[in-house]
Amino acid sequence: MARVVEVDDAADPRLADFRDLARADRRPDRPGGRGLVLAEGTVVVRRLLASPYPPRALLGVARRISDLAGDLRGPHVPADVPAYVTDADTMAHVVGFHLNRGVLASADRAPAPDxxxxxxxxxxxxxxxxxxxxxxxxxxxxxxxxxxxxxxxxxxxxxxxxxxxxxxxxxxxxxxxxxxxxxxxxxxxxxxxxxxxxxxxxxxxxxxxxxxxxxxxxxxxxxxxxxxxxxxxxxxxxxxxxxxxxxxxxxxxxxxxxxxxxxxxxxxxx
Structure with missing residues (x-):
């Protein structure tokens, strides 16, 4: 199961995958950038965790991370994947705006099919x-x-x-x-x-x-x-x-x- 980790500092470097998503020049999913995949909301994060895309981390409020507890025990989720839990205000400072859906996940891209x-x-x-x-x-x-x-x-x-x-x-x-x-x-x-x-x-x-x-x-x-x-x-x-x-x-x-x-x-x- 993924590791649940509580964070209270928006500047925590471990949250880099989710930082400044409102800034086009720094988005980790932009073309030519870091090439990450970002999923937003419980339903979409659940599908990412069941997909071939290797998860890197989650960031969410306690309720949303709890909603995903069963998915975090899934076969595609390595035990060392962190699920960072924080409050809505800290999350907004990290992301750059208030995320109404309350949870994000990052993943690496999967190899393209032949x-x-x-x-x-x-x-x-x-x-x-x-x-x-x-x-x-x-x-x-x-x-x-x-x-x-x-x-x-x-x-x-x-x-x-x-x-x-x-x-x-x-x-x-x-x-x-x-x-x-x-x-x-x-x-x-x-x-x-x-x-x-x-x-x-x-x-x-x-x-x-x-x-x-x-x-x-x-x-x-x-x-x-x-x-x-x-x-x-x-x-x-x-x-x-x-x-x-x-x-x-x-x-x-x-x-x-x-x-x-x-x-x-x-x-x-x-």
Missing amino acids: LPALLATARRVALLEGVNDHENLGALFRNAAALGVDAVLVGPGCADPLYRRSVRVSMGHVLRVPFVACGLAPAVAALRDAGFTLAALTPGGDPAALRAVAGRDRLALLLGAEGPGLSEEALDLADVRVRIPMAGDVDSLNVATAAAVAFHATGGGS
Whole structure:
């Protein structure tokens, strides 16, 4: 079980993983920084503790650490992982703002899966291009987990799925859906080698094609950023262009919403 350690000094150097999270230039989860994973709130911390991401430490008020006592005895939690207990004011001084959810956990990143090995057992995959909003990305991963998507390929121009806001919005599901960051051409080549049909979601696609591709044994759905959508390169690499039929003069949906509709329409979930 993790070690429960009481702290009362916001300057305690052992709390470095959680310090100054409001400062973009010092965040431990920022791209190019220390590369840590931060989970916020009991539900998300619980999912981190059950994930392949090696936990480093927890920081929380006594009630929240107590809520996680069973999880701290889990098989993925080394006995030397500290769970620092403090009061809400001290925690706010460390973090840089009042954290309403009362608990944080830090972890190291897990090794990225091997792309061919990942695709060998997958049936439904999302390939993203330019999805650079952390909240959209987190919501998309939550939808992928809920609707039976086996993997996400994070292509060029995308935000970091392990940024704290993405992890939070995903409700921790980004920690359980396998993903690989890769270039567009290598991703498409790997998908073709594994026998996937590539369907690009675009307002200019065929509204009847989404149902038609649902029966494919292996399907990759290509999704682009809101506004610009998929690049011409990505559209040209797809086998088929599809769109979600919509009423009135609405031509597109939020990318996470569109992904959820497409995941469900092509056989995701149970």
